[in-house]
Amino acid sequence: MHWQRMALFAATASALVWMNAAAVEAASLRMTPVGLDLSAPEKAGAISLTNTASEPVDLQVRIFKWSQVDGKDDLTDTRDVIVSPPVTTIKGGDTYTLRVVRVANRPVVGEEAYRLVIDELPKPIDPRATGQGVRMVLRSSMPVFFTAKDIRPDLQFKAWTEGGKSYLQVVNAGQRHAKLAGMKLVTPQGELSFGGGLNGYVLSGQTMKFEAPTDKVKPAPVVDKDGKPDPKAAAGPETRLDSGMVQLVSGIGSSIDVKQMVAVEAK
Known part of the structure; x- marks a missing residue:
């Protein structure tokens, strides 16, 4: 079967x-x-x-x-x-x-x-x-x-925007799977999330693609003098994700800590 x-x-x-x-x-x-x-x-x-x-x-x-x-x-x-x-x-x-x-x-x-x-x-x-x-x-x-003992994932990332959506491609060139959760792109203007929960698994030697339904960056919250979010301050407008280098970050629940710069292409 x-x-x-x-x-x-x-x-x-x-x-x-x-x-x-x-x-x-x-x-x-x-x-x-x-x-x-x-x-x-x-x-x-x-x-x-x-x-x-x-x-x-x-x-x-x-x-x-x-x-x-x-x-x-x-x-x-x-x-x-x-x-x-x-x-x-x-x-x-x-x-x-x-x-x-x-x-x-x-x-x-x-x-x-x-x-x-x-x-x-x-x-x-x-x-x-x-x-x-x-x-x-x-x-x-x-x-x-x-x-087997002493094996690790080896992840390579690619990000792009197309048709009003954002995509993240993950290639696992290592011998161990990777579990990814809460993946997001962080820019000076704010963040673009691929979902706050489990994004998915990338098995050894495989390529997976994750999709965000938008190419809009959620503006960063306004912080007060102590560095805490100010609920009284209005956040700025959403902006489109520009081409160039941005930071890719993994969230809680991931099996591997991702924090690296990736290039974003516009198609």
Whole structure:
């Protein structure tokens, strides 16, 4: 089976909705940690799942090889890593431990990336029952990495504006993935953000592109004599991002601290 271009959400719920009436019900899972990053010689890790709802939840758990093709995430079947158990039921309020084990005999060269996908299994619908509500069936996905020792990402950046939008291209020439969050361009006039949360992952040897819906720089806040933002002072107008050198900065949640000058081109 080939799972191509699946929508990935790190430990967040997505898509499958069972419609019936006006009410909405959903399972609620808390996961700790929200991913695994294991360095050789480690071959196994554990993830705790807690059902914070009162009703039991049935889960199917699978793991896929994770790659990036033409800037898109791509998942394929694998026999190199297994997850146990593949199907489980967690009672309301209970916690269950998943085991993730790399069973391949060959040593890890560089880094191997996987995605652990957890699906809630829908409960049978009783046709005689009324008012069952809208049933949300949850899917969660989290990253799993097996890495050799002493490897690092090596990121190269390119930024440009085109058609009223701003773009950031990231090339990872290193052997380890990079997790980028809160990326922004900082100019003397203010900042242009690519999103305050997770921007995405750039796997080893891959190129990813991130988009900001605007090429407008948000003006820097006016500060008082103590260097603190002055809420009474009006900020200046938004300005377009000019071509030239600007500072690129990563935010909280990134696996690598980025603070460097990059050239912006206008197309």
